[in-house]
Amino acid sequence: MTAESIPTLERSSSLVARIDEALARSMESFCRVSGSSTPEMLDLVNALTRVTSAGGKRIRPQLFYWGYRAGGEADRPEIIELATAIELFHVFALVHDDLMDLADTRRGVPTAHKQLAALHRERGWNGDAEHFGVSAGILAGDALCIWADMTISQNPPPNGRAEPFRRAYDEMRLELISGQYLDIATGGSGDTSMTSALRLARLKSGNYSVSMPLRLGALAGGVDQDTVRGFEAFGTVLGEAFQMHDDVLGVFGSAAEVGKPVGEDIRQGKRTTLIAAALASAPPAVAARLLELLADPELSEAGVAEAKEIITSSGALDEVRGMLRDRVHSAKRTLAGLRLADEVRQALHDLVKIVARSD
Structure with a gap:
C-alpha cells in the first residue's frame, strides 16, 4: 500500500509514530553526545527524556510536515528529522515555561526542574534542592535548544532552501x-x-x-x-x-x-x-x-x-x-x-x- 492510499486518520497516526520514533532516536543521540563531555550531564538528559516521552499530540511537527508536503515534495527521512527538531524546540520552551510558572507537573509527570530537585534530595547533596532544580532546569532547557539547532544543521532543507x-x-x-x-x-x-x-x-x-x-x-x-x-x-x-x-x-x-x-x-x-x-x-x-x-x-x-x-x-x-x-x-x-x-x-x-x- 502506498502512502497516498492510506486513509487520512491512519496516515496521521503513522506520521505521529514516525515522529515519536525519530524523537526517541534523537534523545538517545543527545544522551551520547552530552554524556561524552561529562557523565553528570546525563542527569539533565534523563529529566528531559522523561518529559519528552511523556506524551503530547506532536501538533507542531505534524503541521511542519504537511506544510512541507504542500509544495509537492516527496516524503524523505530528513524532513522527519527537521519535524523532530521543531518538537525538540517546543520541549525546550515547555521546560523554561514550567520554570517561570513554578509548575510541578507537565504531561502528567514531574517537570524537569522538579525531577532534578528530587535528585538533589535523594543524593543528600549540600545546599537548597529547589534552587538546584531551578538552576539545572535552566541548563537543561538551554541544552535542548542547542540540540534542536544541531539537528537542523545536520538535516538542512533540500534544494537551497536552508x-x-x-x-x-x-x-x-x-x-x-x-x-x-x-x-x-x-x-x-x-x-x-x-x-x-x-x-x-x-x-x-x-x-x-x-x-x-x-x-x-x-x-x-x-x-x-x-x-x-x-x-x-x-x-x-x-x-x-x-x-x-x-x-x-x-x-x-x-x-x-x-x-x-x-x-x-x-x-x-x-x-x-x-x-x-x-x-x-x-x-x-x-x-x-x-x-x-x-x-x-x-x-x-x-x-x-x-x-x-x-x-x-x-x-x-x-x-x-x-x-x-x-x-x-x-x-x-x-x-x-x-x-x-x-x-x-x-x-x-x-x-x-x-x-x-x-x-
Missing part, C-alpha cells in the same frame, strides 16, 4: 521569547483588556504553535508565496483558537486533559481571554473580587471555584467559546480557498480538529 528556513526559524524563536516576556509583563502591569489577551495569545502560543510550524514546512518544501500567505492567515486564526481552548481548559478542564493541576491559571493571575472577557462583563464589584482572587498564589480550591463561578455567570465562558468557534470556521474557510493536494488539505483539516478540539 537560508530562508533558518531565518524564519530564528524569527519564531525571538517571537516566542517576546510572547513569554509579554506574559509575565502583563501580569505585572495589570493590563486586563481583550486586545492585550489576544496579542498574548498570538505571540506566546498561537503563532509559535500553528502559524510558524506550517510556514517553516512550506519554506522547506518550496511552497509558492500565495500559499505561504494563505497558511499564515489560516495559522493565525487557528493559533488563536488553540490558545483560547487552552485558556478554557486551564480553568474548566481536568488534570488529565491539561497534564497539570487545573486552576493554576487563576492562582498565577494569567491574563487570558477568559479573564479579559469576565472582567469586561462582570459588575464592577464582582470584577474587583475576581482580581483579588487572581492575585493570590495560595488560593484555595474554594477560591478557585468562586473564580470559576464569576467567569461563568459573567458570560465569559460562552463568549470565549463563541470566539473560538468563529476562528475555527475562519480557518476552515481559508483552508478551503487554498490550492492544495487533497491529501494535504484533508490532513490539515483533521489537524484543525486536534488543534482547536472542535468538530
Whole structure:
C-alpha cells in the first residue's frame, strides 16, 4: 500500500509514530553526545527524556510536515528529522515555561526542574534542592535548544532552501521569547483588556504553535508565496483558537486533559481571554473580587471555584467559546480557498480538529 492510499486518520497516526520514533532516536543521540563531555550531564538528559516521552499530540511537527508536503515534495527521512527538531524546540520552551510558572507537573509527570530537585534530595547533596532544580532546569532547557539547532544543521532543507528556513526559524524563536516576556509583563502591569489577551495569545502560543510550524514546512518544501500567505492567515486564526481552548481548559478542564493541576491559571493571575472577557462583563464589584482572587498564589480550591463561578455567570465562558468557534470556521474557510493536494488539505483539516478540539 502506498502512502497516498492510506486513509487520512491512519496516515496521521503513522506520521505521529514516525515522529515519536525519530524523537526517541534523537534523545538517545543527545544522551551520547552530552554524556561524552561529562557523565553528570546525563542527569539533565534523563529529566528531559522523561518529559519528552511523556506524551503530547506532536501538533507542531505534524503541521511542519504537511506544510512541507504542500509544495509537492516527496516524503524523505530528513524532513522527519527537521519535524523532530521543531518538537525538540517546543520541549525546550515547555521546560523554561514550567520554570517561570513554578509548575510541578507537565504531561502528567514531574517537570524537569522538579525531577532534578528530587535528585538533589535523594543524593543528600549540600545546599537548597529547589534552587538546584531551578538552576539545572535552566541548563537543561538551554541544552535542548542547542540540540534542536544541531539537528537542523545536520538535516538542512533540500534544494537551497536552508537560508530562508533558518531565518524564519530564528524569527519564531525571538517571537516566542517576546510572547513569554509579554506574559509575565502583563501580569505585572495589570493590563486586563481583550486586545492585550489576544496579542498574548498570538505571540506566546498561537503563532509559535500553528502559524510558524506550517510556514517553516512550506519554506522547506518550496511552497509558492500565495500559499505561504494563505497558511499564515489560516495559522493565525487557528493559533488563536488553540490558545483560547487552552485558556478554557486551564480553568474548566481536568488534570488529565491539561497534564497539570487545573486552576493554576487563576492562582498565577494569567491574563487570558477568559479573564479579559469576565472582567469586561462582570459588575464592577464582582470584577474587583475576581482580581483579588487572581492575585493570590495560595488560593484555595474554594477560591478557585468562586473564580470559576464569576467567569461563568459573567458570560465569559460562552463568549470565549463563541470566539473560538468563529476562528475555527475562519480557518476552515481559508483552508478551503487554498490550492492544495487533497491529501494535504484533508490532513490539515483533521489537524484543525486536534488543534482547536472542535468538530
